[in-house]
Amino acid sequence: MAKVAFRRLTKSYANLEVIHGVDMEVSDGEFIVIVGPSGCGKSTLLRMVAGLEAITGGEIVIGDRVVNTLEPKDRDIAMVFQNYALYPHMSVFDNMAYGLKIRGLAKDDIGRRVQRAAEILELAPLLERKPRQLSGG
Secondary structure (H helix, E strand, O other): OOOEEEEEEEEEEOOEEEEEEEEEEEOOOOOOOOOOOOOOOHHHHHHHHHOOOOOOEEEEEEOOEEOOOOOHHHOOOOOOOOOOOOOOOOOHHHHHHHHHHHOOOOHHHHHHHHHHHHHHOOOHHHOOOOHHHOOOO
16 A cells, blocks of 8 residues: 555635645555544545545645546545445455456456455455345444
C-alpha cells in the first residue's frame, strides 16, 4: 500500500463547501479511522480519494503521484461500500478478486492478494460464500 496525502483538499456543491481544506497524510501500512456524524463528509472524502467524486481544490496524492485527474481505475485504490455493492452471483473471493482481474494480474498473484486481504479482514472463512449468505451486521 502506498501513502495517501490530502493537501488543502476542498469540495463544494454550488455555494456549499462540504470539505474544508483537509491536510492529512496516511503513511504506507498505517491504519486510520475516519469518524464523525452523519453528513459531515466522511463518505465524500473517501469517494474523492477513489476518484468517484471530483475535487474542488487542493490535491490528492497516492504514492508519489497527484491523482486529481486520474480515472478511478488508474488510481490503484479500491473502496468497499457500506451497502452491498457486490455481484450476487459471485463468491466473496471472486468479488474481492474482480478488480485485480480487470487490471490483468496473474491468477496466482490474485489468489495471494485476496487471501492476504481476507486474513487481515478476518474474512477467510467466508471466501466461498455468496453475498446473500453474509450477515449485514
